[in-house]
Amino acid sequence: MIAYFVKRFVWLLLTVWVVFTLTWILANFSPGTPFTSERSFPPEIEANLRRRYNLDKPAYVRYMYDLDNLLRFDLGVSTKQVDFTVNELVALCWPVSASLGLLALAWAAIVGLVAGVVSAARRGSLADFSLMSLATLGIALPNFVIAGFCILLFGFLIPLLPPAGWGGPRYMLLPAFCLGAPYAAYIARIARTGMLDVLSQDYVRTARAKGLSRRAVILKHALPTAVIPVVSFLGPAVAGIITGSLVIEKVFAIPGIGYSFVQSAIDNDTPMAMGIVVLYTILLFTMNTLVDAAYTWLDPRVSWDDV
Amino acid sequence: MSPRNLLSILFVVAVPLAGIIWSIDASRLPPADLTFNNSTEIKTVDPALVNGQPEGRIVNALFEGLVRLSPQERLPVTGGPKEWPGVAESWEVSEDGRTYTFYLRKDAKWSNGDPVTAEDYRYSMRRFLSPLTAAEYAKQGWYLVNGKKFTSAGAYLVPGDRVEVELNLEPGEHQTKTGELVKGTLMRKVPETMPKDQKERDKIQQRFYVDVDGQERCYVVTDPALGETIPDGALACRMVMLDFDKVGIRVVDPHTLITELANPTPFWLQLLGFYPLFPVHRGCLEKYGAPDWTRPENIVTNGPYRIGFRRPRDRVRLVKNENYWNRDNVRLETVDALAVEKTTTSLNMYILGDVDWIQEPPPNLLRELMESNPPRDDFNPAPQFGTYYYKLNVDRGALGDNRVRRALSLALDREDIIRTAVRGPQQPAFSLVPPGVPGYVQGTCAPRNPQLARQLIAEAGYPNGNGFPSIEILYNTHEAHRAVAELVRKQWQQTLGITVKLRNEAWPAYQDRLRMTRYDVGRQAWIGDYIDPNTFLDLYVSDNENNQTNWSNEEYDRLIADAERETDAQARLDILHNAEVLLMAEGPIIPIYFYYSRNMVRPHVRGFYNNALDFHPLHSMWIDRSGATVNEFMRSAKK
Numbered sequence: 001m002i003a004y005f006v007k008r009f010v011w012l013l014l015t016v017w018v019v020f021t022l023t024w025i026l027a028n029f030s031p032g033t034p035f036t037s038e039r040s041f042p043p044e045i046e047a048n049l050r051r052r053y054n055l056d057k058p059a060y061v062r063y064m065y066d067l068d069n070l071l072r073f074d075l076g077v078s079t080k081q082v083d084f085t086v087n088e089l090v091a092l093c094w095p096v097s098a099s100l101g102l103l104a105l106a107w108a109a110i111v112g113l114v115a116g117v118v119s120a121a122r123r124g125s126l127a128d129f130s131l132m133s134l135a136t137l138g139i140a141l142p143n144f145v146i147a148g149f150c151i152l153l154f155g156f157l158i159p160l161l162p163p164a165g166w167g168g169p170r171y172m173l174l175p176a177f178c179l180g181a182p183y184a185a186y187i188a189r190i191a192r193t194g195m196l197d198v199l200s201q202d203y204v205r206t207a208r209a210k211g212l213s214r215r216a217v218i219l220k221h222a223l224p225t226a227v228i229p230v231v232s233f234l235g236p237a238v239a240g241i242i243t244g245s246l247v248i249e250k251v252f253a254i255p256g257i258g259y260s261f262v263q264s265a266i267d268n269d270t271p272m273a274m275g276i277v278v279l280y281t282i283l284l285f286t287m288n289t290l291v292d293a294a295y296t297w298l299d300p301r302v303s304w305d306d307v
Numbered sequence: 308m309s310p311r312n313l314l315s316i317l318f319v320v321a322v323p324l325a326g327i328i329w330s331i332d333a334s335r336l337p338p339a340d341l342t343f344n345n346s347t348e349i350k351t352v353d354p355a356l357v358n359g360q361p362e363g364r365i366v367n368a369l370f371e372g373l374v375r376l377s378p379q380e381r382l383p384v385t386g387g388p389k390e391w392p393g394v395a396e397s398w399e400v401s402e403d404g405r406t407y408t409f410y411l412r413k414d415a416k417w418s419n420g421d422p423v424t425a426e427d428y429r430y431s432m433r434r435f436l437s438p439l440t441a442a443e444y445a446k447q448g449w450y451l452v453n454g455k456k457f458t459s460a461g462a463y464l465v466p467g468d469r470v471e472v473e474l475n476l477e478p479g480e481h482q483t484k485t486g487e488l489v490k491g492t493l494m495r496k497v498p499e500t501m502p503k504d505q506k507e508r509d510k511i512q513q514r515f516y517v518d519v520d521g522q523e524r525c526y527v528v529t530d531p532a533l534g535e536t537i538p539d540g541a542l543a544c545r546m547v548m549l550d551f552d553k554v555g556i557r558v559v560d561p562h563t564l565i566t567e568l569a570n571p572t573p574f575w576l577q578l579l580g581f582y583p584l585f586p587v588h589r590g591c592l593e594k595y596g597a598p599d600w601t602r603p604e605n606i607v608t609n610g611p612y613r614i615g616f617r618r619p620r621d622r623v624r625l626v627k628n629e630n631y632w633n634r635d636n637v638r639l640e641t642v643d644a645l646a647v648e649k650t651t652t653s654l655n656m657y658i659l660g661d662v663d664w665i666q667e668p669p670p671n672l673l674r675e676l677m678e679s680n681p682p683r684d685d686f687n688p689a690p691q692f693g694t695y696y697y698k699l700n701v702d703r704g705a706l707g708d709n710r711v712r713r714a715l716s717l718a719l720d721r722e723d724i725i726r727t728a729v730r731g732p733q734q735p736a737f738s739l740v741p742p743g744v745p746g747y748v749q750g751t752c753a754p755r756n757p758q759l760a761r762q763l764i765a766e767a768g769y770p771n772g773n774g775f776p777s778i779e780i781l782y783n784t785h786e787a788h789r790a791v792a793e794l795v796r797k798q799w800q801q802t803l804g805i806t807v808k809l810r811n812e813a814w815p816a817y818q819d820r821l822r823m824t825r826y827d828v829g830r831q832a833w834i835g836d837y838i839d840p841n842t843f844l845d846l847y848v849s850d851n852e853n854n855q856t857n858w859s860n861e862e863y864d865r866l867i868a869d870a871e872r873e874t875d876a877q878a879r880l881d882i883l884h885n886a887e888v889l890l891m892a893e894g895p896i897i898p899i900y901f902y903y904s905r906n907m908v909r910p911h912v913r914g915f916y917n918n919a920l921d922f923h924p925l926h927s928m929w930i931d932r933s934g935a936t937v938n939e940f941m942r943s944a945k946k
Contacts, residue, residue, distance in 0.1 A: 032815025043852070045458065047505065048441040056509040082351045083601040084619060092619055151655060163655040164647065166621055167336060253647040253656070255621035268815055 001304050008289045016281050020070060023277045024063060027270045053079070070278070076271040080264070086275035090257065094279070097244030097256030100172055104180030105234075105241050112184040113230065116191025120199065120226075121218055131188065138185025147178040147251045164253040175252040179245055183237060190233055194226040201225075224298050231298065235291030239284040243276075336616065339624060339643035340930055341912065343664035344653045348620045348646040352601050354585040355435045355442045360922070363582045365644060368625050368925045369608040370585035373398075373409050373428060373564070374576050378927040379916045381838065383576040388633045391927055393580065394423055394609070395564075404571030404874050411562040414632045417588050419607045425564035427609075431586035432556050433485075439473070439546055444583040447836075450572045452555030460548050461496060461513060461528075468493045469550035470517060472526050475543055481596025486545045491519035493547075512538060515547045570871045573879065577837040585610075611637045611926040620646050625925065638914075638929035654907075663909045663930075664923075670787060673731040673905065684937075686907050687944040688732035689917035692741050693834035693902035694843065695733075697780070697795070699895055702857040703827045704776045710767040712894035715828075716752050717760035718802040719795065725900055728790035732905070736898035739833075739847075740840045740887060743919040747840050747880045750887030752894065757802045764803050772804025779808045782830035783817040791899065792830065821855050829855070834902065838919060840883045841870070847890055858895035908940045915940045 033055065050056045054065065069076060075086035084092075115135065119128040154174060155163035161174050198204060199222055207217045244258025257276070264272035295302045349362045357366050374383045375393035384392040395409040415423035434440050436448045438460040449455040456463045464470060470493045473486040494516040501508045515526045527541040537543045555567030568575060578584060588607035595605045603614040608628060615626035625642040627634065645662065647653045650669040656662040668676060668686075676686050705711045721735035738749035753759075761771075769775040780795060782788040789811060796807040812820060820826050835842040845851060848867050849859035866886035873879035890896070904921040914928040916939050931938075 030815070031819045043503070043505075045441065045443065045445055047462075047508070048438040048458070048460070049443075050505060050509075052439075052441045056505075077598060080350060081348060081619060082353070082356060083598045085598065089619055155655060155659060159659070162661065163659055164652045165645075165656065165661060166618075250649045251652055253621075253645070253649070253652050255618055255646075259620060266813060266815075 004293070004304050005289070008285075012282065012285045012289075015285055016278060019277060019281045020067070020274065021063075023274060024066060027265075027268075027273055028059060028062070030268070032268045066274070070274075075275040075278075078264075078269055078272045080267045080269040080272070086271050089260070089272065090275060090279060093255055093257040093260065094243070096166065096254060097249075097258055098242040100176055100179065100248075100254065100256065101238075101242035101244065103172055103176040105183060105238060106180075107176065108180035108183035108187055109230075109234070112187025113191050113227070115184075115188040116230075117195055117218065117223070117226070119188070119192045120195030121214075123196065128192075132192070135185040135188040138181045139189075141181075142247075143178045143182060143245070144247045144251055146181050147174070147248065150174050150178055151251075164251070166254050171252075171254075175248050175254055178251075179241065179248045183241065186233065186237075187230055190229050191226065194229045195222060198222045198226045228295065228298055231291055231294050235287040236284060239280065239287045243280055243283065336624065339641040340639040341641075341664070341925070341928060342643040342645065342662050344647045344656070344662050344666065345623070345644040346646070346653070346666050347648055349623065349644075351598075352606070352614070352623075353597070354582055354587060355431075355440050355444075357582060358443050361644075363922065364925065365623055365625070366582040366585060367610070367922075368612040368642070369606075369610045369614065370582070370587070371415075371423075371610040372579050372582075372585045373411070374580040376577065376580035376922075376924075378914065378924050379918060381577075381580075381918050381920045381922060383580055388636055391633070391636070391924070398576075404573070405568045407566045407568075407575065408559075409564045409566070411564065412632060413562060415609065416630045416632060417607050417609045418613045418628045418630050419588070419591075420630055421588070421590070421607075422561070423586070423609050424561040425558040426561065427586045427589070428564055429556050429558050430589050432554075432584070433551050434587065434592075435584065436554070437546075438548060442583065447578050447581065447583055450568050450570070450575060450578070452567045452569050453549055453553050454555070454569075457549045457551060457554050460546055461515060462501070464493050464496065464515075464547070464549060466493055466495050469553055470515070470547055471550045472515070472517060472547050473545045475530050475532065475545050478532055481593060483592040483596050483600065489517075489519055489524075489544075490550055491517040491524070494518050494523060514538075514541060517547070571874045572871075573876055574837045574839040574841065577839070581836060612642065615641065622646065637926055639925065642925050657907055657909075663912050664915070665907050666921075667905050668907055670730065676907075677732060682944070684910050684941060686905075687917060687941055688903045688905055689921075689943070690734070690741065690743060690919060691834070691902040691904045691921045692743055692838060692919040693832065694736050694739055694741055694898055695791075695830075695832045695900050695902065696736065696739065696896050696898045698829050698831050698856050699858075699897070700824050700826055700829070700856055701895055702824065703778070705767065705769070706778070706827060708767045709894060710763040711769075712897075713753075714760040714763040714767070714803060715799065716894055716897045717756045717763070718799055719897065719899070720755050720798055721899060723798070724791055724794050728794045729787070729900060732903040733900040734903070736901045738887060738891060739896060739898055740843045741835070741901045741919075744838055744840055744880075746877055748884050750884055750889070750891050752891040752898070760802055764805070769805070772806075775803075775805040777806035777808055778827040779810050780828045780830070781810050781812065781817065781820055781826040783814050784811045788830055795899075822852075824855055824857055831896075832902075835920070840880070840887065841867075844883055844886050844890070847895065856895040858893065860889065860893060863889050863893075906940070908938070910934060910938055910941070912940070913938050917943060 054062055077085050078089055081089065115131045119131045122128050151163045151174065154161045162171055165171055204217060204222055207221045243261065244256035246258045246262045249256045249258045260272055261276055264276060296304055345361045345364060347361050349365055351357060351362060352365055352369060354366050354370055357363060372393050373395040375391055376382060377384050378391065384390050386392060394411050394415045396412040397410050399408045411423065411425060417423060432448060435442050436445055436454055436458045438458055445458045470491060472489040474489060476484055476486050497514040498511065501511060501513060512527050512529065517524050517526060525541045526544045526547055527538055528546060529535040529537055529543045531537060531543055557565045559565060586609065591605060591607040592600050599605060603617055606614055611628055611631050612625035613628045614623060616624040623644045627637050627640050631637065647656065650667050653665045654668050657665045676683060699706045699712055701707050725733050725735060737751040737754060740749050742749065764772065780792045782792050792809050796809060799805055799807050821829050833843060833846065844867060846853045847858065848864045863886055866882055870879050870882040873882060904917065908915050911930055911932045912928060913931045915923050
């Protein structure tokens, strides 16, 4: 087990380096500079700006600077929000996205799993049909549409919740619901398929044959195996959902980090874009590692050597 | 329940819960007296580095210049404390209009209790102009004698100039510190001129030979601490620039400051009231360094407010500065500036009462708001000092022909563009300079005339558009710009029979194309920083880097230069008028519409005035929920 994690850690370092290098090349050879704005500057001021951002140095020198800084976890100052270092921005914005994402995922996982299991257990019934129709709707409707409905309903028609902003638990409910909706739908569908698959297996029939109740079979014997596809889905999903969503953050004015994922690239804010890419790489890699580790726990047939 | 299930449930429920509690912990704030949407996250609160209105609103509340501009017309305030003057109590202007002597009020203090002195303004001006600060707005300080020469580091230095050499900082010192200054006389530069191309100049290390107390020293801008090498026989330094004592700003005594301008600049006082020239506290900058000095717990300000709390992309909370000299007239104790970008979200928050002032309702609702019956008591669009226009690259084929450029302008139906594409209160534009400058008459181009347009294009050799090379309209990707471009294309194609294509690019690529003049027709907008035609007309002199049209006209350059030197205010405006007439006749640009402000302000917000710069200082506002009278914002509204 320890060997597994050590091996994965080495791979993580390698992956971060490769991703960093590729992103660096893309960022540094795309048009524009961090100071591209509506106004052009006199050549004198532009020369000063170039020196300030080290743009007067050859590319390999800049790459070595940046790599060196990365090794010291110093990602520099954002060029669009110069009052903050990238580390500070991540430290301030990421917890917002992370807590919202976890709340969204918590409801999505619970509701999705229950819906999936119920559908599978009562295959072909009215409950199955309505739950799966709802899930299809959840996948098909973009979350800004759901957000629009929610704001209209709970902000204006039944003024219970604030329409946007950040400042207390009340502010989290609508965005967490909208953020989690498509995930809940996916999880429901995956859980249903997984459960149906397991229910047709021999060992389930054996369990039923030895006289266990249907409920016990489903919950005790079928469920752990049936959730494996859900867990595989959850790994990357956690990495995705806790790094925020541009759309949800814009619609609900949430000071999370999802916005920077897109905007830092558009703004040529290279330090911020690099920081985010590195953060996301680490998160995704960690979650995938944990998912692989979870297989050994959920499925007795999988051992540490297999993952 | 088995222990395994219990564990997984704990994991799924407890971890998020802990995270949520943790994040909410720091999220709660009591509501502010006034909350407004600042429309975007600000880049910085450092006056020298600000580059837009959202930053300006905050900087204007935190710091105070020598001069303050009135909340009503945005003109320099000369009255008593109730009128909101700046730190200068009074000033004198020399007869030639070039020397201003400012007398600073003795009770002006920084938020930490230090007195605000003339030296603070000199220090801040040096920092603002220094090539090391790389201020984007540095041009605003170039009206001072030698201002440009100082900012340009070595570029314009000639042998015999007094220079100051700023040495590298000690390791571990904050970048905000000024390095040790060595003063001397420049003897020669090797090489004497640097290549124009930025990439070429990066390859050369220029040597500056300076006479320091009779001794010749050779300096090169390089920093060994960054791993850069020092060439043989040279000394390393951070920057070589003109001696700042030669720049037109002088401290006479702690409360008297003199500025000397290269030309009589009638808008100099307006510039001093414009936020980039506001001062910063040297001690604070040098103690904490950037960006730490801007932290709420560190920052020292001299304006009506200080920062109470700041969360990126959420809000900046401003708290009244109890050390501000004019604190008795500051009525709002706390102000929240939100950073909501989506106009729909912003409007939702406004309607539900979370926000008291938004700058821009969603464009597709403008008509409805304007035509609402009964008229709204919180929406009053007003003319703004800005123009939306297309510029033409005169080096591109047919666009080099003046008749073609005029035909393009004559073929436009600007009313239709506003009605169909813009759908707001904007007004058609026939000049570059918007209305609203007292004493100035705009130079205009002719209104729509399809017949004349067709005739001109035929005269240019393209009857009915035959043989006309297709042209492309370049704009940055945005719904509103596309709508305008599509309509312009339709009008040109129908009226002139020419082929027009559209090209949209993301912001940086669009800017690059304009800069390298790789376009035919380009979208452009310009919002004036101060009320003077010069802020617009100066753009089209030959060497202005924002010209970007390849259009160059000696007569025009001469007129703008004449206006700069003219001491008589009205005569100057007349020269500028002639320049604009020439510009419009030559037609390198096609004005489309003049901007209108679109603020929505709740009736209980008082002290909010519509003005052409669409700038509304927070310190003059207060809240009055009695509803006894109509607020200042709505007083000018049509009944």
